[in-house]
Amino acid sequence: MARERRRVLVPPARLREMDGQGCLALSPEHSRYLCKVLRYTPGDRFAVVDGAGHLWDAELLEHNLARLLQPLEQPLLHESPPSPALVLVAAVVKRDFDLVVRMAVELGVDRLVPITCERTAVLGQLRPERWQTIAEEAAEQCERLWLPQLDRPTPLVQLMSMEPPEPPGAVARFWATTRQDGLPRLPAALQHAAEGAGQALQELWLACGPEGGWSPAEEDQAREAGWIPVQLGSTILRSSTACVAGTVVLSQWRGAGG
Numbered sequence: 001m002a003r004e005r006r007r008v009l010v011p012p013a014r015l016r017e018m019d020g021q022g023c024l025a026l027s028p029e030h031s032r033y034l035c036k037v038l039r040y041t042p043g044d045r046f047a048v049v050d051g052a053g054h055l056w057d058a059e060l061l062e063h064n065l066a067r068l069l070q071p072l073e074q075p076l077l078h079e080s081p082p083s084p085a086l087v088l089v090a091a092v093v094k095r096d097f098d099l100v101v102r103m104a105v106e107l108g109v110d111r112l113v114p115i116t117c118e119r120t121a122v123l124g125q126l127r128p129e130r131w132q133t134i135a136e137e138a139a140e141q142c143e144r145l146w147l148p149q150l151d152r153p154t155p156l157v158q159l160m161s162m163e164p165p166e167p168p169g170a171v172a173r174f175w176a177t178t179r180q181d182g183l184p185r186l187p188a189a190l191q192h193a194a195e196g197a198g199q200a201l202q203e204l205w206l207a208c209g210p211e212g213g214w215s216p217a218e219e220d221q222a223r224e225a226g227w228i229p230v231q232l233g234s235t236i237l238r239s240s241t242a243c244v245a246g247t248v249v250l251s252q253w254r255g256a257g258g
Contacts, residue, residue, distance in 0.1 A: 005045065005046060005047050005057075006034075006038060006046045006047065007046065007047040007048070007049050007055075007140050007143055008026075008030045008033070008034070008046060008047070008048055008049070008140060009049050009050070009051055009136050009139055009140050009147060010024065010030075010048050010049070010050060011050065011051065012050045012051075012052055014027075015048075015050055015072060016072075018068070018072065021067065022067050022068040022069075022071070022072070023061065023065060023066070023067050024048070024058070024065070024066050024067065024068060025064060025065060026063075026064045026065060026066055028064075031063050031064045034046065034060060034063075035060075035063045040060050041060070042060055042061055042062060043059065043060065044059070044060050045057060045058065045059050045060070045069075046058055046060065046066075048066070048068060049139075049140075049144075049145055051136075051139065051145075051146060051147030052145075052146065052147070053078055053079045053080065053081065053145050053146055054075035054077065054078055054079075054145065055075055055076055055077040055078075055145055056068045056069065056070045056072075056075050056076055057069040057070060057076055077145065079145045079146070081110070081146055082108070082110060082146070082254065083200075083202065083254075084200070084201045084202050084203055084204050084254060085110040085111065085202065085203045085204070086108055086109045086110050086111075086203075086204055086206075086247070086250045086251065086254065087109070087110065087111040087112075087113065087203055087204065087205040087206070088104050088109045088111070088112050088113065088205075088206055088208070088243060088246075088247055089113045089115055089159065089205060089206065089207035089208070090104070090112065090113070090114055090115065090207075090208050090239075090243050091114075091115050091116070091117050091120055091156075091208060091209050091210035091211075091239055092114050092115070092116060092120055092122055092126060092153060092210070093122075093210060093211055093239045093240055094121055094122055094211065096238070096239070096240035097114070097131070097240070098130070098131070098134055099240060100240050100243045100244070101131045101134045101135055101138070101150070102134050102135075102137075102138045103138075103243075103244050103247070104148075104243060104244075104247055105134075105135050105138035105139055105142065105144070105148055106138050106141070106142045107244070107247045107248060107251050108247070108250075108251040108254070109148055109247055109251075110146065110148050110149065111148060111149040111150075111151065112135070112148055112149070112150050112151065113151045113154060113159065114126070114128070114131070114150075114151065114152075114153045114154070115153070115154050115155065115156045115159060115207075116153060116154070116155050116156065117155075117156045117209060117210045117214065117215070117218060118156075118215040118217070118218060119209075119210045119211070119212040119213065119214075119215060120210045121210070121211060121212075126153050128150070128152055128153060131150055132150050135147065135148060135150050156218060156221075157221070160221050160222070160225050170197065170199055170200070170201060170202040170203070171201070171202060171203045171204075171205065172189075172190070172193035172194070172197070172201055172203070172204055172205065172228065173205040173206075173207070173226065173227045173228065174186060174189060174190075174204075174205065174206045174207070174227065174228050174229075174230045174246075175207050175219075175222045175223075175227035175228060175229045175230065176206060176207060176208045176209065176230055176231070176232050176242055176246055177209070177213075177214060177219065177229050177230070177231070178213065178231065178236055180229060180231075183229055183230055183231040184230055184231070185230065185231055185232070185233070186206075186230045186231070186232055186246060186249045186250075187249055187253065189228055189230045190204070190249070190250070190253050193228065204250050204253075204254070205227075206246045206247070206250060207222070207227065208239060208242040208243045208246060209239065209242075210239055211238075211239050232245050232246050232249075233245065
């Protein structure tokens with residue numbers, strides 16, 4: 001039986017460092033993964049992706065050296081970025097944010113914006129470098145050709161002060177909240193936004209708040225900035241669960257062609 005073709009993510013800058021024979025020096029992490037975890041030996045093949053929509057076949061030459069089997073400028077696969085892009089604005093939470101990052105990538109988020117809010121509470125320091133590693137591992141595991149963009153942690157007030165995207169109709173921004181009467185559910189709000197845009201939506205944003213919820217001032221600021229308040233269901237969800245539930249809706253809506 002043919003061995004499953006595993007994938008490793010190599011940034012474009014590293015790929016450009018290959019020699020004229022297409023030989024690529026593997027990072028210690030990839031060498032350990034291929035040789036220690038998967039028990040690959042010279043001659044075994046795997047796939048290399050660059051996180052920018054391209055894939056090549058590769059052959060292991062030594063424990064720390066591989067060779068692409070297609071020219072760098074002629075990848076085996078090329079995939080355009082998914083559209084509309086899915087952007088998750090997620091409040092950093094105490095214990096589950098690593099899981100939020102991993103599951104958001106696996107579910108198809110194209111950009112993840114970690115935010116801090118009035119009621120944000122974390123244990124220790126924020127760890128954006130670790131989140132980046134988790135995002136890369138998740139992209140490899142779920143076989144994505146595009147590596148999602150992971151923003152640096154941003155205060156919500158700073159995010160809200162940014163200029164609205166142009167053209168406005170091409171972007172729909174949803175604000176997941178609770179305990180407000182008459183809120184539309186996210187699927188209905190998505191459909192309404194698509195019908196009212198007058199053009200194909202280019203980005204779908206979803207903001208999920210911290211443990212303890214948004215503050216009244218944050219709710220007011222979101223409305224003033226044009227965010228559309230929505231509910232994710234009839235129950236009150238944990239912050240991390242809300243991120244996953246909302247992302248599933250966005251991903252399924254995009255997969256169905258809007």
